Amino acid sequence: MTDRTKATAQYPTETVDQQGRGNVWRTCAVLLPFLWPAGRNDLKSRVVLALISLVLAKLANLYVPLVLGRLVDDLSDLTDTTGLMLGIPLAALLAYGLSRFSSLTFNEIRDAVFSRVSQNAVRQVALKVFQHLHSLSIRFHLQRKTGALNRFIDRGTTGIQFLLSFVAFNILPTLFEVLLVCGILWALFGIQYALVTAVTITIYVWLTFAITSWRTQIRRKMNDSENEASTRQVDSLLNFETVRYFNNQSHEIQRVDQALTSYESAAVKSRESLSLLNVSQALVVIGGITVMLVMAAFNIRDGTMTIGGFIVVNTYLMQLSIPLNFLGTVYREIRQALVDMENMFSLLDEKPEIIDKTNARILDVHSGEISFQHVCFGYEPERLILDDISFTVPPAQKVAIVGPTGVGKSTISRLILRFYDPTSGSVTIDGNDLRDITQDSLRDAIGVVPQDTVLFNDTIYYNIAYGDPSAESEQVYEAARTASIHDFILSLPAGYQTRVGERGLKLSGGEKQRVAIARAILKNPKIFFFDEATSSLDSSTEMAIQKNVDEISSGRTTLMIAHRLSTVVSADEILVLEHGHITERGTHHQLLTSAGLYAHMWQEQEKERATAHIGLASDNARPSPGATTEAGGN
Numbered sequence: 001m002t003d004r005t006k007a008t009a010q011y012p013t014e015t016v017d018q019q020g021r022g023n024v025w026r027t028c029a030v031l032l033p034f035l036w037p038a039g040r041n042d043l044k045s046r047v048v049l050a051l052i053s054l055v056l057a058k059l060a061n062l063y064v065p066l067v068l069g070r071l072v073d074d075l076s077d078l079t080d081t082t083g084l085m086l087g088i089p090l091a092a093l094l095a096y097g098l099s100r101f102s103s104l105t106f107n108e109i110r111d112a113v114f115s116r117v118s119q120n121a122v123r124q125v126a127l128k129v130f131q132h133l134h135s136l137s138i139r140f141h142l143q144r145k146t147g148a149l150n151r152f153i154d155r156g157t158t159g160i161q162f163l164l165s166f167v168a169f170n171i172l173p174t175l176f177e178v179l180l181v182c183g184i185l186w187a188l189f190g191i192q193y194a195l196v197t198a199v200t201i202t203i204y205v206w207l208t209f210a211i212t213s214w215r216t217q218i219r220r221k222m223n224d225s226e227n228e229a230s231t232r233q234v235d236s237l238l239n240f241e242t243v244r245y246f247n248n249q250s251h252e253i254q255r256v257d258q259a260l261t262s263y264e265s266a267a268v269k270s271r272e273s274l275s276l277l278n279v280s281q282a283l284v285v286i287g288g289i290t291v292m293l294v295m296a297a298f299n300i301r302d303g304t305m306t307i308g309g310f311i312v313v314n315t316y317l318m319q320l321s322i323p324l325n326f327l328g329t330v331y332r333e334i335r336q337a338l339v340d341m342e343n344m345f346s347l348l349d350e351k352p353e354i355i356d357k358t359n360a361r362i363l364d365v366h367s368g369e370i371s372f373q374h375v376c377f378g379y380e381p382e383r384l385i386l387d388d389i390s391f392t393v394p395p396a397q398k399v400a401i402v403g404p405t406g407v408g409k410s411t412i413s414r415l416i417l418r419f420y421d422p423t424s425g426s427v428t429i430d431g432n433d434l435r436d437i438t439q440d441s442l443r444d445a446i447g448v449v450p451q452d453t454v455l456f457n458d459t460i461y462y463n464i465a466y467g468d469p470s471a472e473s474e475q476v477y478e479a480a481r482t483a484s485i486h487d488f489i490l491s492l493p494a495g496y497q498t499r500v501g502e503r504g505l506k507l508s509g510g511e512k513q514r515v516a517i518a519r520a521i522l523k524n525p526k527i528f529f530f531d532e533a534t535s536s537l538d539s540s541t542e543m544a545i546q547k548n549v550d551e552i553s554s555g556r557t558t559l560m561i562a563h564r565l566s567t568v569v570s571a572d573e574i575l576v577l578e579h580g581h582i583t584e585r586g587t588h589h590q591l592l593t594s595a596g597l598y599a600h601m602w603q604e605q606e607k608e609r610a611t612a613h614i615g616l617a618s619d620n621a622r623p624s625p626g627a628t629t630e631a632g633g634n
């Protein structure tokens with residue numbers, strides 16, 4: 001668990017600089033179609049409406065200083081009655097109020113109207129990535145950390161939202177506004193005002209970017225230590241039991257405090273640097289304003305400018321500095337957002353290892369004969385797990401595979417389900433090479449009870465019904481009865497509605513296995529595959545289930561990997577797997593007489609059983625299905 005959480009925690013921060021830039025255009029290219037979605041005229045009209053509101057809000061905003069200046073002039077000279085009503089500049093006053101109000105309102109309309117577009121984009125993108133992840137091969141998922149994948153999507157979608165709201169509606173319009181303001185000042189008061197504004201804003205932007213780049217390192221350190229702290233906390237709480245066993249609470253607290261201390265100092269530094277940024281920004285803006293006001297004062301003294309003009313100059317610069325205030329944050333966040341989006345979109349570049357051929361057939365199992373022909377396979381090229389394996393499970397027969405742990409038994413089930421393709425040789429069902437049929441139809445045909453069952457964090461009912469979500473509840477109960485878990489479930493206070501906890505951890509190993517058996521039974525497949533499906537059960541429960549399973553699977557092709565040899569005695573053929581080869585094959589009795597590995601393993605287990613009977617008679621004396629007597633867990 002440590003590795004998983006660590007890797008997750010390490011992912012986000014180091015990436016800001018290394019990858020951020022190159023693929024901006026690609027990121028935008030992927031995103032654009034979602035903002036102008038084909039066939040969604042409602043969304044397109046929202047985009048147009050939002051843009052119109054944006055322009056109107058900006059125009060109203062630009063009008064505010066002008067009308068304010070005009071007001072000041074009118075008010076300072078009420079003897080000139082042109083444009084006055086009731087002795088005051090009523091129209092201008094109303095225009096001032098109206099333009100301020102419209103500016104705000106159009107901004108709100110813009111955000112409200114656009115929200116459906118951006119949220120729709122976020123949903124579509126997240127769904128597309130999620131769907132793609134499910135299409136990828138098991139190898140990819142074993143290599144990637146699930147937590148990190150989840151984070152990629154989370155952060156990526158947040159990034160989209162951020163980019164849309166800030167770049168589209170904040171940064172670009174503000175830059176446009178700067179140009180307009182310069183133009184207006186130039187037209188009204190002369191080029192020198194436009195120049196001072198332009199220089200001020202340029203210095204401001206440059207300074208902000210420079211300080212922000214420096215601050216990014218501090219922020220990164222802060223994020224790293226925050227991640228470290230949360231990793232340590234999560235890891236520690238996950239291992240709660242272990243901490244208790246070893247009574248190491250104080251050690252844990254100390255470890256967490258270390259990380260928190262380093263976070264604390266980084267956070268303080270970050271805050272200090274933020275203040276520095278704010279002060280520097282203020283210095284530039286106020287410096288610019290002061291210079292312009294001095295210029296304006298001279299102009300007023302010379303009679304070339306009115307008091308209103310003075311107000312106009314001041315207000316324009318103040319107004320510009322408001323959105324620019326956030327420029328530092330926005331700049332940093334945009335870079336992060338681009339990286340996050342790029343990370344998310346890079347998932348879309350992952351190609352599934354196993355893909356259906358374009359002309360793949362739909363598997364229609366009639367007899368259900370499974371055949372391995374000269375199959376060689378290794379997860380990595382350097383290490384062969386299965387070496388020239390050939391065997392056939394005739395229709396409706398039961399074949400068992402036994403052998404030492406790690407020899408490649410579960411690997412065979414992964415090849416039958418086509419999680420991987422064999423390196424050489426072929427696997428066929430009813431004569432169809434698995435590479436020629438669709439994965440969907442293949443997996444529909446096979447019911448698997450895996451070696452390690454992980455359950456969904458939902459109710460027991462949900463987990464069993466997962467085998468066939470369309471099943472009636474009576475069918476679900478029947479499957480549970482066959483798997484000998486119905487009575488146990490009813491004995492729970494919440495019955496079938498009991499929640500099984502994360503990964504099913506609230507159930508014991510044997511209970512989980514029985515849920516897994518029940519859901520495979522419910523699936524009602526043509527072919528069964530049991531991978532040490534009863535290894536965590538006590539022998540009496542195992543026998544009870546075995547009887548039911550034999551009944552269920554009779555008439556269906558069944559492959560079973562067995563832990564206890566007593567469960568394979570009735571198999572039509574038993575294969576002994578050793579060092580990647582099948583070293584023995586035959587019925588139970590044939591194998592016993594040949595005195596090989598199987599006979600040896602059988603004797604060992606018989607001995608164990610005898611000892612268990614003498615020493616621990618309770619193993620069999622536990623008929624109540626509710627009692628949890630499973631040996632070990634998985």
Ligand SMILES: Nc1ncnc2c1ncn2[C@@H]1O[C@H](COP(=O)(O)OP(=O)(O)O)[C@@H](O)[C@H]1O
Pocket residue numbers: 142379380385404405406407408409410411412
């Ligand atoms: N995804 C994987 N990547 C690399 N090696 C693997 C992977 N899965 C299993 N192995 C290795 O392949 C061998 C066979 O595994 P498996 O088929 O699960 O054994 P078992 O016979 O106990 O079911 C083991 O040595 C295991 O370490």
Ligand SMILES: [Mg+2]
Pocket residue numbers: 409410411451531
């Ligand atoms: Mg296994």
